[in-house]
Amino acid sequence: MNLLEINSITKRYGDYTVIDGFSLSIKNGELRCLLGPNGAGKTTCLDLISGRQPLSGGSIFLNGVDITSSNEHQIARRGIGRKFQIPAVFKELSVMDNLEVAYGKEKGPFYNMFDPGNSSRNKKIQEISELIGLQDRLNVISGVLSHGETQWLEIGMVLMQDPNLMLMDEPTAGMTEKETYKTSQIFNSLKGRHTLIVVEHDMSFVREIADTITVMHMGQLLAEGSISEIENNKKVRAVYLGTEGIH
Amino acid sequence: MAYITLFAILALVPIVFDDSFLLNQLSRYSVFAMLAVSVSLVWGIGGILSLGQGIAFGLAAYGMGMTMQMQFQDPITNPIPSFMLTNELEHLPLLWEPFWSTPLGLMLAWLVPVTFFVGFGAMMFQARVAGVFVSIMTLAMLAAWYSMAYDMQPFTAGFNGISPPLPFSIFGVDIDPYSPLAYWICIGFLGTLTILTKLLIHSKFGLIVQATRDDAERARFLGYNVAYYQVVVFAISGFIAACAGICWVMVVQYVSPTSLELSMSVSAVVWAAVGGRLSLMGAILGAFLVNGIQSYMGDELQQVWMIILGFIFIGVVLFLPKGLISIFEYIFSIFDSKIIKQSKNQTENEAL
Amino acid sequence: MSVNFFWKAFELYPFLNALFIGLSLASIWFIAAIGLAIIYGTMGVVNMAHGEFIMVGAYTTYVLQSLLGINFFICLPLVFIIVGLFGWGVERTIIRSLYKRPLDTLLATWGISLVLVQAVRLIFGTSPLYVSVPNWLNFQIDFSFLHLSGLRLLIIIIAMGLFFATWFLINRTSWGMRIRAVMQDKEMASCFGINTDHVYGLTFAYGAGLAGAAGGLFGALKTLFPDMGSGYIVEAFLVVVVGGIGLLGTVFSATALGELNSVFSYFTNDTFARFVLFTLVVVFLRFRPQGILTDGLKRR
Numbered sequence: 093m094n095l096l097e098i099n100s101i102t103k104r105y106g107d108y109t110v111i112d113g114f115s116l117s118i119k120n121g122e123l124r125c126l127l128g129p130n131g132a133g134k135t136t137c138l139d140l141i142s143g144r145q146p147l148s149g150g151s152i153f154l155n156g157v158d159i160t161s162s163n164e165h166q167i168a169r170r171g172i173g174r175k176f177q178i179p180a181v182f183k184e185l186s187v188m189d190n191l192e193v194a195y196g197k198e199k200g201p202f203y204n205m206f207d208p209g210n211s212s213r214n215k216k217i218q219e220i221s222e223l224i225g226l227q228d229r230l231n232v233i234s235g236v237l238s239h240g241e242t243q244w245l246e247i248g249m250v251l252m253q254d255p256n257l258m259l260m261d262e263p264t265a266g267m268t269e270k271e272t273y274k275t276s277q278i279f280n281s282l283k284g285r286h287t288l289i290v291v292e293h294d295m296s297f298v299r300e301i302a303d304t305i306t307v308m309h310m311g312q313l314l315a316e317g318s319i320s321e322i323e324n325n326k327k328v329r330a331v332y333l334g335t336e337g338i339h
Numbered sequence: 340m341a342y343i344t345l346f347a348i349l350a351l352v353p354i355v356f357d358d359s360f361l362l363n364q365l366s367r368y369s370v371f372a373m374l375a376v377s378v379s380l381v382w383g384i385g386g387i388l389s390l391g392q393g394i395a396f397g398l399a400a401y402g403m404g405m406t407m408q409m410q411f412q413d414p415i416t417n418p419i420p421s422f423m424l425t426n427e428l429e430h431l432p433l434l435w436e437p438f439w440s441t442p443l444g445l446m447l448a449w450l451v452p453v454t455f456f457v458g459f460g461a462m463m464f465q466a467r468v469a470g471v472f473v474s475i476m477t478l479a480m481l482a483a484w485y486s487m488a489y490d491m492q493p494f495t496a497g498f499n500g501i502s503p504p505l506p507f508s509i510f511g512v513d514i515d516p517y518s519p520l521a522y523w524i525c526i527g528f529l530g531t532l533t534i535l536t537k538l539l540i541h542s543k544f545g546l547i548v549q550a551t552r553d554d555a556e557r558a559r560f561l562g563y564n565v566a567y568y569q570v571v572v573f574a575i576s577g578f579i580a581a582c583a584g585i586c587w588v589m590v591v592q593y594v595s596p597t598s599l600e601l602s603m604s605v606s607a608v609v610w611a612a613v614g615g616r617l618s619l620m621g622a623i624l625g626a627f628l629v630n631g632i633q634s635y636m637g638d639e640l641q642q643v644w645m646i647i648l649g650f651i652f653i654g655v656v657l658f659l660p661k662g663l664i665s666i667f668e669y670i671f672s673i674f675d676s677k678i679i680k681q682s683k684n685q686t687e688n689e690a691l
Numbered sequence: 692m693s694v695n696f697f698w699k700a701f702e703l704y705p706f707l708n709a710l711f712i713g714l715s716l717a718s719i720w721f722i723a724a725i726g727l728a729i730i731y732g733t734m735g736v737v738n739m740a741h742g743e744f745i746m747v748g749a750y751t752t753y754v755l756q757s758l759l760g761i762n763f764f765i766c767l768p769l770v771f772i773i774v775g776l777f778g779w780g781v782e783r784t785i786i787r788s789l790y791k792r793p794l795d796t797l798l799a800t801w802g803i804s805l806v807l808v809q810a811v812r813l814i815f816g817t818s819p820l821y822v823s824v825p826n827w828l829n830f831q832i833d834f835s836f837l838h839l840s841g842l843r844l845l846i847i848i849i850a851m852g853l854f855f856a857t858w859f860l861i862n863r864t865s866w867g868m869r870i871r872a873v874m875q876d877k878e879m880a881s882c883f884g885i886n887t888d889h890v891y892g893l894t895f896a897y898g899a900g901l902a903g904a905a906g907g908l909f910g911a912l913k914t915l916f917p918d919m920g921s922g923y924i925v926e927a928f929l930v931v932v933v934g935g936i937g938l939l940g941t942v943f944s945a946t947a948l949g950e951l952n953s954v955f956s957y958f959t960n961d962t963f964a965r966f967v968l969f970t971l972v973v974v975f976l977r978f979r980p981q982g983i984l985t986d987g988l989k990r991r
Contacts, residue, residue: 142560168562182553185546192543193550199562201571205544253561388794459973466977471737471793475928476973482925483969490962601921605801612798642813649806656799657788 093156095120095257095287096141101150103136103311110136111311113150118257121284125298126291127322128308129332134291135177137308138259141289142174143167154257169199173255177262177291179242183235187226187245190234191217194249216252223278224248239266247275258282260290264297276300307332341620342537346530353519362522364634366590368627369525373532373583374607375614375622380536381576382608383616384545386552387569388470391477393604394484395452395577397596399584401488401495402438402448404594407503409438422501426493434494441509449581456577457570464566464573469555478601485599500595507589516590525586532579533619539575540619548572609652615662624664708838709957710950715843717949718850719909723923724930724941725853726901732936733874733894736786737797740804741927742920744899748774748906749915750811752822763825763911770907771900778899782892804920812917822910842911849908853901858938870894874936929972948972 096118103111111133118124126134139145141152143164151160159167168174182190195213198204221227224244229237234245243266250258260279264272272294279288279301292298298305298319305322307314309332315325322328349369353362374392381387408420419431438444463476488495495501507514514521539545551558551565558565588594597603607626614625629648636644659665727741738744751770755761761769781803789796830841861867872880873890881887909923926948934944948968955964 144556144560164556164559165562165564168560174560176557180554180557182550182557184553185549189546189549193546193558194561196543199564201544201547201568204547205539205542207543209543249561388797462974462977468977471797472932472976474794474797475737475932476976479925479929479969479973483966483973486962486966486969490960490966601925608798609802642809645809646806646813649802649809652805653785653799653802656795656802657785660795 094118095155096289097153098137098141099151099153101137101140101152102148103133103140103145104148109311111140114308114311114313115150116306116313118287118289121287122303123279123283123288123290123301125302125305126289126308127293127298127305127332128314131310132308133311134308135261136311138174138261138289138291141167142172142259165199168253168255171256172259173250173253173257174259175246175250175261175263177265179239179246181234181237181242181245181249183233185234186231187221187234187237188217188230190245191220191248191252194252195254220248220251223251240268240271243267244271247278251278255286257287257289260288262291262293264292264294272297273300342530342533345620345623346526346533349526349530350523353522359517362519363517363590366516366522366525366586368630369522369529370583370587370590371607371610371630372623372626373529373586374580374603375610375626376529376533376536376619377576377579377583378607378611379616379619379622380540380579381573382611383618383622384540384552385548385569385572385576387573388474388608389477389573389576390474390601390604390608391481392576392580392607393599393601394477394481395456395580396584396587396603397484397488397594397599398452398455399448399581400588400594400598401501402444402451403507403585403588404501404503405435405438406441406444406448407505407507407588407592408501409435409444410441410508411503411505412439414439420496420501422496422499423493428493432494445585448585449578452581452584453574453578456574460570460573461566464569467555467566477604481599481601481604485596485601488596488599495596498596500593500597502593503588506592514589516592521590525590528582528586529623532582533623536575536579537619544568609648611662613648613652613655613663615664617661618664618668621662621664625662706954706957709953711839712956713950713953714847714946715839715949716953717946718843718847719912720923720926720930720949721850721942721945722846722853722905722908723902724927724934724945725857725938726898726905727927728931728934728936728938728941729857729870729901730895730898731931733870734786734790734891735793736790736895737793737800737928738895738898739797739801739924740781740807740920741800741898741902742922742924743804743807744774744778744902744920745906745909745923746811746915746917746920747777747807748903749822749910749919750815750820750906751903752907752910753820753915756822763823763907767904767907771904774903774906775896775900777903779892779896781899782895786895787888787891808917808920815917817917819914819916821914822907824911842908846908846912854938854942861938925969929969932976933972 094117096116098114098116100113100115101111102109102113114133114137116137126137128134136145140147143159143162143166147160151158153159154167154170154172157170159170162170182193185193192209192213195216196204196207198207217230218227221230224247226241226244226248229241234242237245243263247260247263250260264275267275276297279290282288283303290298290301302319304316305319306316307322307325307328314331315322315328317325349365352365356362374396377392377395378389381389381392412418412420419428423431437447459480463473468476489498491497505513506516512520514524547558547563548568550561551563551568555565584598587598610626610629611622612625613629614623615621633641633644633648655662661668723745726744727738730736730738730741748770751773752763752766755766755769756763785799785803786796789799824842831838861870869880869885869890872883872885873887877887880890909919913919930941930945930948933948934940934942951971952964952968955967959967
């Protein structure tokens with residue numbers, strides 16, 4: 093059984109159709125890149141999967157369970173985590189607090205009133221903060237971090253959350269080449285244990301990480317396949333890559 | 340630790356001063372401080388600007404007033420409060436029956452407001468009402484309850500209010516509003532509630548609530564049922580406000596629709612804002628300070644003071660959103676870093 | 692508690708009269724709310740001092756009328772300008788710095804309302820004052836089921852006139868177009884060369900001026916006292932949130948709320964009616980937070 097099954101989903105805003113009969117299957121442990129020009133519907137697709145927007149048609153199954161009408165926190169608990177296009181962190185809380193909030197399997201208020209915290213949590217915070225390069229900034233209020241650091245923090249939070257399926261929306265936006273490379277290393281290490289859907293524009297990054305690529309255009313599936321298949325696909329070149337291919 | 344110092348100082352007051360009027364004043368201030376703490380919790384920590392904390396305060400106050408009134412009544416010789424007789428009621432209304440029993444009355448005084456807050460909160464937060472809309476809804480609900488209390492004269496004595504003739508009596512002890520006992524009960528409530536709330540804020544629950552304040556959507560995507568958290572924090576703040584209402588009537592022996600007035604609820608917000616909404620200590624000091632100054636102004640100065648308070652409030656909102664206490668915190672942090680620098684220099688010198 | 696305790700029996704003529712009173716209430720609430728609606732709709736600002744702007748308008752009318760002997764009908768536009776200028780000043784100094792912080796705006800405007808009430812108290816004292824209408828308005832319509840004072844009739848007429856005037860202003864003038872552009876998207880509007888600061892300042896002034904003029908009218912209805920603003924603010928808020936962002940919505944909600952209040956009032960009494968009305972609004976908002984007519988536009 094596939095981890096994620098998206099069956100012919102549609103999303104309309106009034107008369108305007110953003111996604112039109114789009115289908116997708118993701119296997120456990122794979123890393124799928126979702127590509128396409130701006131306005132193709134990639135972020136909307138992530139919105140629909142994570143429950144941020146309701147579907148206008150079609151259905152979505154996670155591990156065989158219908159999550160079409162579940163709301164955000166239910167879906168998150170089922171094991172989907174998300175990193176947003178515009179990094180979303182808790183601005184009045186410190187870096188460490190942000191990571192702490194993201195951690196924990198128990199999500200109910202009363203349990204958390206009495207949760208004393210434990211060493212494995214602290215260890216993980218240390219681990220992840222080193223991975224994202226913020227180990228010296230743990231007590232800094234996250235509102236003052238730079239854009240790049242905020243990106244990293246959000247990635248760190250998703251790692252702390254440790255969900256089965258990770259939705260990453262333009263994770264390398266605003267990153268340097270070195271940082272992009274580091275991100276690709278992290279993502280590659282996550283493959284297998286975790287499943288990832290990555291929306292990206294940076295094609296060299298995509299080349300480093302992608303198993304399979306799905307290209308969207310105008311809310312529909314344009315092409316799907318390995319990196320070389322996509323590169324050589326005429327439709328994709330016409331619409332998205334330009335005739336020179338991937339650099 | 341500053342909290343313990345504060346409460347220790349407050350507890351010692353009756354021993355040092357023998358002024359029963361002062362004790363009663365300070366008891367009233369501690370009630371206001373409780374209200375400010377309730378606002379600080381729901382707004383500073385929870386990010387929910389509720390203008391209706393007065394609902395819990397007022398409902399609990401009426402519950403306490405009814406309990407105290409019924410302590411005065413006797414089932415055989417004097418079963419009906421006089422204001423009801425004036426309103427031509429012949430039997431005690433069903434609503435009042437439970438208040439014959441003091442324990443039951445007290446329990447209702449807590450239970451009714453908290454239950455209302457749970458229900459009202461659930462209704463708002465499930466629908467993801469947020470920001471100014473919450474403020475307006477709590478405002479409207481408060482106005483609705485005010486109308487009820489004002490209007491249902493036979494039940495609530497209308498705008499005259501209920502004045503139980505005797506002080507509150509429990510476990511056979513009469514609690515004179517001007518006594519150290521009443522004072523210690525109020526301070527006791529304030530201290531206990533404040534410390535428990537502080538513990539709550541520093542727990543993971545508190546952290547998650549602050550997260551929902553900063554970015555509710557992000558919290559949802561981490562798996563937290565934000566509406567549930569909001570209802571819980573709202574209900575706890577209602578509980579604190581209810582405690583304040585109960586202590587209030589114990590201390591002033593009177594309850595009227597004034598407890599449900601908008602000015603009471605908004606004043607609580609003013610105290611918390613001026614003192615410091617993110618800090619319980621700030622909220623408490625804000626309540627004591629503002630009310631203290633207000634009482635010590637004569638009648639004429641009082642009018643001017645209200646204008647000054649208005650300007651201070653505007654100033655705090657514009658320039659010092661964390662309240663006056665942030666000034667102290669800033670000064671302390673400068674000292675702290677100076678001390679750290681000094682000891683660093685020392686150890687460097689020693690190493691050389 | 693028997694049923695008769697609450698409910699009066701239904702009689703046609705008094706009931707129809709109640710409907711007309713509802714219309715009068717609706718017109719009052721519409722005039723009170725329209726300034727608030729425009730400010731909220733354009734700027735997302737919840738002006739807690741709106742009731743006090745009304746009150747200041749009433750007191751200003753009093754001053755103009757009794758101390759300067761100005762005719763009632765000339766007072767109204769004068770008060771509009773005076774309170775409008777005052778509103779413009781408030782916007783420039785206080786509101787301007789708080790645009791990204793709606794809750795703080797609510798609180799700051801509350802602070803302004805506190806200051807205004809106290810200032811008026813200091814200047815005028817608490818004894819009730821009166822604004823009087825010209826004698827020819829002092830008539831009472833007593834026609835079968837209709838009992839309405841001349842002033843209330845005037846208010847209904849003014850409300851209708853105000854509706855058309857505002858509609859014209861917003862939809863048919865270039866100024867109104869700028870307001871609509873800023874309402875939709877402030878950043879975009881400024882990219883097109885619209886001076887958004889200017890628009891905000893003048894919009895706030897317009898809303899404040901309307902409140903002031905409303906105060907002049909309402910001052911004649913009852914006596915003036917410093918707290919009188921609080922009698923309008925909650926109702927005005929409810930009209931605005933129930934009506935949603937939009938002129939038509941404000942009209943509908945003012946009418947609906949006014950009539951409902953009057954009808955409940957007829958069957959029970961005024962304060963209980965208020966309780967039921969407010970509770971209904973709270974429940975309504977839970978199910979339709981965008982208001983009666985707005986269709987799911989982003990709520991500020």
